[in-house]
Amino acid sequence: SFSNNVPLTASLTLLLLIYFDVTVNAYLSSSRLSSSPSYINSLNQQWRRRKSTSSFTSCNLVPISEFSSDLSFLSTPESYRACIDENGNLQSDSSNNKEDPYVLCLAEEDDLPDISQLTIDAFDALAIVLGGDLSGIEKALLEPPVGMWNAYTGAVAYAEVLQGIRSRMKDRLNKPSILPPPVTDVSASDATKIAGNSSLFLAIARPKAGGQKGIDVVATVELRLQPTDAKIPFSQPWVDAVERKIAKATGFDARTVDKTLQPYLCNLCVSEQMRGRKLGKALVRCVEKITTETWGYSKLYLHVDLDNVAALNLYRSEGFKDVGFRWNPFWAGDAAEIGYFVKSYNSENR
Incomplete structure (x- = not known):
């Protein structure tokens, strides 16, 4: 969600190293090390318990x-x-009681x-986005190529x-499951x-x-574990590994706050028509509970564009402070x- 203005030399170096590193990193990211037997057993137990009690069968959301x-x-x-009631439903505005309520869920594939x-x-x-002060002729000339460009970039981005x-939730x-990733008894690389x-x-x-296929989703958030070196993660984690190798090779001294991976909140999204109803705040607080209660950590990190006043105010109001x-x-x-x-919690956790 953030753009980097990367000099040409660095870009070529990054692409070259990615080319040579992609096979190894892609294999490692999908290797058998990603799932220990005890973790799989825990997932299976939680899955069987949820399947035996679930009544929410109209789509895959849990x-x-x-x-x-x-x-x-x-x-x-x-x-x-x-904005979430005790049953996990979004509090209704009573605008259309015939529709199913929005529900706070865990996403599936x-x-x-x-x-x-x-x-x-x-x-x-x-x-x-074309400006509103264009003449009719200018719009006629620019709208077709702009439309094609937006469609192309949208498809690629999607x-x-x-x-x-x-890949990240494989x-x-x-x-x-809301169980934490099993990283406590393995090496740092694993x-x-x-x-x-x-x-x-x-x-x-x-x-x-x-009866249409799919879901009507109005807000989402991702929780993952990340190094605490302030690096904004790429969509594919193996690319982050490549960039860190480049940084080390070029002499960049990356600082870290913690020696171990820590919870990281990202991709908090609220649809435009639902903003102002505290959906973002509810998701942040739910993530905080998972971080401290279920995962057992004492810190939660995130990135925020300092020009995004609404997001910045939300995180500051929830107690997050600049690292x-x-x-x-x-x-x-x-x-x-x-x-x-970062926001710090009970020091008894990790």
């Missing part, structure tokens, strides 16, 4: 209420849940196309986002590989009306100006 034994978010006071489209709609910076999400596909396949996606959504440094190798460009924030 209501967060089905994980109440592992998460207390729905039992917190109404003021803390913001079949939900990802609609989640990807919302991500593109919320973050897309490639689309060209494919990249969808593939990236599928270990959770078909077995929804922990990074495991974390790269274990993202958790929450969504506020409902089945599409009229105080940035990932700024010479090719970082404007990305070096993106804020890197």
